[in-house]
Amino acid sequence: MGSFPGHVVPGTLFVVVGIWHVWCSIIRYVSDPKSFRVRVWNPVPGFDGKLKYLELYVIAVGGFIDLCIEFLYSxxxxxxxxxxxxxxxxxxxxxxxxxxxxxxxxxxxxxxxKTSFLPLPEGSLCFIASSAFTAEYLLFYFHSTTHKGLEGYYHFILVLLIGFCILSTIGGALMPTSFPVDLCSGIAIKLQGLWFYQTAFTLYGSMMPDGCHLKENEILCHSTISEVRGELLANFQLFVHVFGVLVAVVGAYVYAETKFGRSINRTQEDD
Incomplete structure (x- = not known):
């Protein structure tokens, strides 16, 4: 059994990294489609390069803090x-x-x-990222905490989204020039973070389906009908998240093409 903070904290990290990955992928593609390459992380521009590695610090420091909370505090x-x-x-x-x-x-x-001690190509970093997602996948699939009923259904959807993250990161290593693969990786990470949020608010917050309740660290439903209704609600919530993310991605692409793709279009017109 989890908790509200236990889902919101990792969800926030995944959402932030996912949004940044999607945006950078779009910007790099519309700026120069011919030289596009998959990146497992994206530097933060400006500030004289002081924030270049911010994404990696967020992942490393955020993961370490959450690790200490789970292993030491909890x-x-x-x-x-x-x-x-x-x-x-x-x-x-x-x-x-x-x-x-x-x-x-x-x-x-x-x-x-940042150093010359461990120079690795981008494909290798993609495989390392996929191994982290694989560990997460195995954790939730073979969890010592038995997820059943409505709680199990929400975590089953989470496992599917984690699998999407694994496939997209492996795809980045195998197809290093594919914009769709790189974009899908960011979308998958963002959807995983959003589903962590959805699970937190549904199972441990104010969005608990009618006929179900939290009692002694267990989600109980009054009847099979209530449980099925809750699962159908989860399907609808997933659809809303997927639809919302796709609309946001299309909107971001249109904006980026208008803002950063003009020079390319003009060059092509001149040719």
Missing amino acids: THLKIFVNGTLNPSHMNNFEHSGMLLMFFIFGVVTLLSE
């Missing part, structure tokens, strides 16, 4: 019991492992980009 430092991992906090240990993978991705990418 367990109250009761990590071992009778020489073994505390069975009461296996959920926190699993979350820690997932967050550790994203932390490693952020650190490895920073080392690759």
